[in-house]
Amino acid sequence: MPRTDLTILLVEDNDVDVMVVQRMMRRLSIDLPIIRAQDGEEALAILRTPVEPPRLTPPFVIVLDLNMPRMNGFEFLDAIADDEALVSVPIFILSTSRNVRDTQTAERYHIRGYFVKPIDETELTQVISSV
Amino acid sequence: MMTHRYAVALSLVACILLINYWLSERRTQAMKQDGRIINISGMQRMLSQRIALHALELRHAPERADADRHAHVLAEALELMRANHGVLTRQWRERAAEGDVHYAAYLDQDGLDAAVRGYLARGRHLLETYRSQDLAALQLSALSSVVAMAVPEHFLERLDAVVTRYEHEFEKKMHGLARLQSVLFGVGLLVLLLEVLFIFRPMAATIARTIATLERANDELADQALVLAATNDELSDYAHVASHDLSTPVRNVQNLTLMLREDLGGYLASPEADPEIARNLDRLERQALKSQALITGILDYSSVGVRDEALSSVDVAALVRQIVDDGSLGVRADQVVIEGELPTFETHATRLGQVFTNLIENAFRYHHDRENARVRVSVTHDGAFYRFAVSDDGPGIEPRFHERIFKSFTRLQTDRVQEGSGIGLAIVRKAVEQLGGQVDIESEPGHGTTFRFDWPVASLRRAA
Numbered sequence: 180m181p182r183t184d185l186t187i188l189l190v191e192d193n194d195v196d197v198m199v200v201q202r203m204m205r206r207l208s209i210d211l212p213i214i215r216a217q218d219g220e221e222a223l224a225i226l227r228t229p230v231e232p233p234r235l236t237p238p239f240v241i242v243l244d245l246n247m248p249r250m251n252g253f254e255f256l257d258a259i260a261d262d263e264a265l266v267s268v269p270i271f272i273l274s275t276s277r278n279v280r281d282t283q284t285a286e287r288y289h290i291r292g293y294f295v296k297p298i299d300e301t302e303l304t305q306v307i308s309s310v
Numbered sequence: 311m312m313t314h315r316y317a318v319a320l321s322l323v324a325c326i327l328l329i330n331y332w333l334s335e336r337r338t339q340a341m342k343q344d345g346r347i348i349n350i351s352g353m354q355r356m357l358s359q360r361i362a363l364h365a366l367e368l369r370h371a372p373e374r375a376d377a378d379r380h381a382h383v384l385a386e387a388l389e390l391m392r393a394n395h396g397v398l399t400r401q402w403r404e405r406a407a408e409g410d411v412h413y414a415a416y417l418d419q420d421g422l423d424a425a426v427r428g429y430l431a432r433g434r435h436l437l438e439t440y441r442s443q444d445l446a447a448l449q450l451s452a453l454s455s456v457v458a459m460a461v462p463e464h465f466l467e468r469l470d471a472v473v474t475r476y477e478h479e480f481e482k483k484m485h486g487l488a489r490l491q492s493v494l495f496g497v498g499l500l501v502l503l504l505e506v507l508f509i510f511r512p513m514a515a516t517i518a519r520t521i522a523t524l525e526r527a528n529d530e531l532a533d534q535a536l537v538l539a540a541t542n543d544e545l546s547d548y549a550h551v552a553s554h555d556l557s558t559p560v561r562n563v564q565n566l567t568l569m570l571r572e573d574l575g576g577y578l579a580s581p582e583a584d585p586e587i588a589r590n591l592d593r594l595e596r597q598a599l600k601s602q603a604l605i606t607g608i609l610d611y612s613s614v615g616v617r618d619e620a621l622s623s624v625d626v627a628a629l630v631r632q633i634v635d636d637g638s639l640g641v642r643a644d645q646v647v648i649e650g651e652l653p654t655f656e657t658h659a660t661r662l663g664q665v666f667t668n669l670i671e672n673a674f675r676y677h678h679d680r681e682n683a684r685v686r687v688s689v690t691h692d693g694a695f696y697r698f699a700v701s702d703d704g705p706g707i708e709p710r711f712h713e714r715i716f717k718s719f720t721r722l723q724t725d726r727v728q729e730g731s732g733i734g735l736a737i738v739r740k741a742v743e744q745l746g747g748q749v750d751i752e753s754e755p756g757h758g759t760t761f762r763f764d765w766p767v768a769s770l771r772r773a774a
Contacts, residue, residue, distance in 0.1 A: 196565070199569075
């Protein structure tokens with residue numbers, strides 16, 4: 180049974196893709212907070228900049244796009260690779276890319292899943308059941 | 311110019327060699343001739359002594375038999391000396407005629423010629439006397455002539471002088487010839503040296519320059535090839551990036567259309583709804599789909615063979631099944647029939663999948679009776695290549711279009727619900743030809759279409 184206190188960190192530069200996820204959650208009556216980051220750098224800032232009260236509190240999952248300006252998905256994964264605090268955080272890639280190069284690169288990281296857009300209901304369920 | 315000079319120089323060297331050879335021949339010839347004359351001259355000296363000796367022996371011989379033996383030897387020696395003298399005097403006369411005073415002197419009245427002939431005459435006289443008289447008479451009567459014969463005045467010295475003269479002349483001649491040969495040898499060396507200086511060296515320089523020029527040209531070509539390859543990669547990357555960037559807004563249009571449809575759901579279902587709104591939403595969706603198909607096509611085409619794909623073991627039958635079962639074609643599994651055994655081999659899985667996907671997709675997309683369409687896949691093995699065949703029972707393609715369909719963005723039907731990018735067959739051809747194969751089409755209107763393509767049985771570890 181999915182937890183109800185879960186937060187989703189959605190790292191996505193495309194507004195419409197964010198809307199698609201939000202609509203699907205609404206359609207499935209899943210009422211979980213989504214914190215949205217425009218790119219990898221903004222996601223890092225949310226995860227690491229200490230503010231009171233903290234913007235993101237565990238438990239949370241990260242849904243990560245690959246093609247983004249400033250810092251793309253893989254660069255973000257590199258940046259948090261050694262972060263002890265994030266080892267147990269589930270990370271899902273949600274990208275338009277079916278490219279073998281991308282899927283093979285993704286396999287090298289500690290991620291829970293690789294989804295190709297648009298995300299479907301089973302995939303979304305998988306995301307919110309991962310914690 | 312260089313060739314001309316070279317020919318002249320070569321002829322010169324050849325001439326010098328020939329002349330030298332001729333001189334050597336002449337030397338040998340002269341050696342033979344003069345050697346003979348020198349020998350004869352020496353022999354005359356020896357013969358004169360032998361004649362004197364046997365004349366004396368003849369006089370003192372106690373027995374008739376001994377005397378006869380000496381007479382016989384004497385006769386032989388006299389004959390030989392006479393014959394030799396004939397040869398020598400011929401020589402002398404020749405030399406004298408050439409103006410040589412020494413030889414002319416031999417032929418003078420009191421010269422060597424006269425002396426020898428006198429000597430021979432006395433010898434013959436002695437011999438005749440012996441033959442006509444008995445031994446006792448001879449011992450008395452021939453005494454004076456024998457004594458005269460045994461002591462010829464300066465005779466031996468004069469014969470010696472002839473031999474020495476001949477030898478001296480011979481040496482002079484040989485020396486002259488040898489000097490000439492040395493000179494020629496020197497000239498030959500000089501010519502060779504000049505050739506080296508004025509022909510071989512400039513020639514070598516020219517060759518070196520030519521090679522340098524060729525190498526430069528080669529390097530430039532290699533550089534250009536690199537630039538070209540880079541440009542190709544860049545173009546490919548550009549197409550990749552452009553199509554990727556284009557696909558996001560198109561996808562957004564699709565998603566927004568879906569949202570609109572969702573939001574307007576209630577209104578569109580109501581009786582007062584304007585039907586044109588629903589139709590326009592459909593049109594919007596179709597246009598977005600079309601754009602998406604085009605972009606995917608460009609993306610696929612630009613990515614054929616760009617990156618090295620690792621080889622893996624590919625079960626072609628399973629690959630084909632997977633394409634059908636994938637569902638994106640929207641056909642039943644029994645509509646694609648595998649005839650015979652399809653191979654399992656090490657190859658580029660994605661690329662081969664791309665080719666089969668496009669050919670099978672193509673067969674169904676343009677079929678007049680999609681529901682009942684049948685596509686058959688088979689293979690033959692021809693040396694280094696498999697030759698796969700994908701046949702359909704569709705409308706067939708007129709021969710005049712057979713070349714055109716392989717060009718990018720060519721479709722023969724326009725108003726179909728299922729839009730293709732028109733790039734599928736271009737991708738097939740690019741993928742097959744990059745691996746050294748060929749794609750052929752066999753089709754007639756009303757009799758279906760068969761596409762055949764080659765695929766290498768063994769692939770290099772790195773893709774082309």
